Amino acid sequence: MKIHPLITTSAALADLCERLAKADFVCVDTEFMRENTYWPELCLIQIADTEEAAAIDPMAADIDLSPLLELLVDNEDVLKVFHAGGQDVEIIYNLTGKTPHPIFDTQIAMMAISQSEQIGYSNLVESWLGIAVDKGARFTDWSRRPLDARQIDYAIGDVTHLSKIFPKMLKRLIKTGRGQWLDAEMEKLADPENYRNDPATAWQRIRASGRNPAVLGRLKALAAWREHEAQDKNIPRGRIARDETLADIASHPPKQQADLAKVRGLSPGWKENEIGKRLMAALAAATPLGEDELPPRTPRGAPLGKEGALVADLLKLLLKIRAREIDVAARLLARSDDLELLAAGVRKNLSLLEGWRFEQFGREALELVEGKLAFAVLGGKLKMTHIDEIHEEMGQQNPAAVEDDGIAAEKATADEVVADEAMDEDRA
Known part of the structure; x- marks a missing residue:
């Protein structure tokens, strides 16, 4: 070359x-x-x-x-x-x-x-x-x-x-x-x-709890203000104000500029300088978000409750098994938030239920959630199989006993995947 x-x-x-x-x-x-x-x-x-x-x-x-x-x-x-x-x-x-x-x-x-x-x-x-x-x-x-x-x-x-x-x-x-x-x-x-740095959508990158239209409206205005300030000065946005600071101001807005001196993350000089004046002007111009702008009522990653969390853990275990079987990165097959939504009962607009992802993983994930697929210990090995296949392999064994074995296996493997993820986090 x-x-x-x-x-x-x-x-x-x-x-x-x-x-x-x-x-x-x-x-x-x-x-x-x-x-x-x-x-x-x-x-x-x-x-x-x-x-x-x-x-x-x-x-x-x-x-x-x-x-x-x-x-x-x-x-x-x-x-x-x-x-x-x-x-x-x-x-x-x-x-x-x-x-x-x-x-x-x-x-x-x-x-x-x-x-x-x-x-x-x-x-x-x-x-x-x-x-x-x-x-x-x-x-x-x-x-x-x-x-x-x-x-x-x-x-x-x-x-x-x-x-x-x-x-x-x-x-x-x-x-x-x-x-x-x-x-x-x-x-x-x-x-x-x-890659479009649109100040009007900058607020969506900031973590904020709740769906209060007034709070989120102030956050939107503050994020846009910060974006303009950073672009004009060509400095990182975090040097204007950190995300946490904007979220705090949006939740507890100061009544006057002098109150900015009490805001964690801002220096005392903000109570009287020009940038503090522009921040207060952005707050004053803020309007509540419209219903069409608010985050979904069931945000991704929302708590699922004990039973839902158990199902999500089983889906994560299934994902790990399937990724190893076909030698593909688990993240390409499905994301954790999609697994949690599936466990919570969502069936629409999930990429794992579409196209090749459905063929490679989504179909089995859906069958697991709907009770058609199970984990069981057969012959000393963890096996992922359909319920009717477990019955066939167990022969004349009492169906209730088979069901109890399946539930026990599911609970055990759920504990294992939680421990496995904890070890992954420690390594990272």
């Missing part, structure tokens, strides 16, 4: 993009800084196909990125391959108002062919290529110039390795017939709505 010197001119970039536009796919990665800014600061772009690779300096004087951005967002003939590409896609969206398309993410794809839920890039390279990635430049300040050869080599390696892994991964997906499982996930990654 040909590795180009760092590209710092518009002419060199245009020539590169003209060649890459003829490729079947390009692998893309970015280096950026965002610790001290609202908008991520793009510092380096790496791109490769199977023949050549380059790093592009977007901070170079007078460089025109238009050919590259056109390749990424307008050329539908070239597949754009990322690894854990959410933040890379966000940067491209901020530059163009569009997202790369079509798109493929190797981290997401690994969930369809292994039990890895969020495999890191280093582990991906080691598992597919047997190469240990040098992590020495991982914490580089990419905004500093000049970049040395080691930094550039490290950055380009992110796409050269990916260009070798992707064809292998694609063959595995075709062989297993699981490529279509990923279509919706990739489209979700490319959805521009994921």
